[in-house]
Amino acid sequence: MAGTRKTGYVDRLSTQAQPIVLVADDHEDTRMMLRELLTINGFVVIECEDGLKALAEARRTIPDLVLLDGRLPSLDGLDVARALRGCAEGVNVPIVFVSGDDNCTDKAIAAGCNTALLKPVDPLDLLAIVRDLSRPASRSASKRESRAVKDHV
């Protein structure tokens, strides 16, 4: 898929599957920084620069977490969250919403996001949240459910 890229280089000898994070942000430098931050910390990153691609990629790969920027071309972050929650594959995927809008939290939660962060985001806070929401126990359970629903559909 155009505009989508996977990376990952750490802990090559690790036998544990690395959690997959889908980063949707139209600002290339921010995507780059988030990709390296997450990759260095043991995540596999899939990048999308617009909302429609993010939605398609999330449905295709069922990531362990979606990091969603509020302002995205073609489909904004809240619309992506709503659409993801409305489809079988995305029901259980944790969604972290990131926005510069002071009033984003209520809107994000109403749209189905697990949490919302206000820009500028502290990378350590972000990492802690991503680790918490994508931790293996909750991840495997939600992923199993999503995949089961997807297979059933």
Place this chain on the structure above:
Amino acid sequence: MSEDTADTRPAPTAEGASTRRWAQELGELQNRIRKLKTGVLPPAAVDLLEDALSLSVTLLQELAGAQLLQRRMQADMRRSTASWGYLFDRVPVPCVVTDSAGTIISANRAASLFLNISAKHLVGRLLLHFSDDREKFGTALLSAATDRTRIEQVMTIRPKERAPREMLVVIVPESPEQSGRHLWFLQPMTPTMRSPDVLPVTSEQATAN
């Protein structure tokens, strides 16, 4: 790198002031035309004037809408840039931005701590001076610049007045609009990491062989 967060409100612009002035003048014109309706001009002429005025108002509204959109886009860009700057500065990984020759343009806090030089004094230095593998460094930089691809390379980095360390260096070319600039991430090697050229053969590969 600035730690300030940008004011995200669209800034007042000369275009905005001029649009407001035009709107005011159109409003005054409309009042004058309404006064003319008392019989000075034939009704057809008044209709024509009102049509022209109405068209001007529509054009002005479109112009104001376009200006608002442009200001919002500029505000978004400022917000994104400020957000990136904050992220860059606080990311807990030594990270520097260089030009195409490897001269440091900016460095984050972690890079300053690791290289043992303040971020301000790192600017203008060649990153190459911190590398013990100058040939490897040059090849990686050239490769990243010519292929515009992300490079991973294990290199020995020597911070100022400290022992050299083996690091996994990741070089990421920035977007084409910022052509020539590179982001460098310096990550200490851990026992579980291997350089790309000594990756272990997976069980699938072994079976295939």
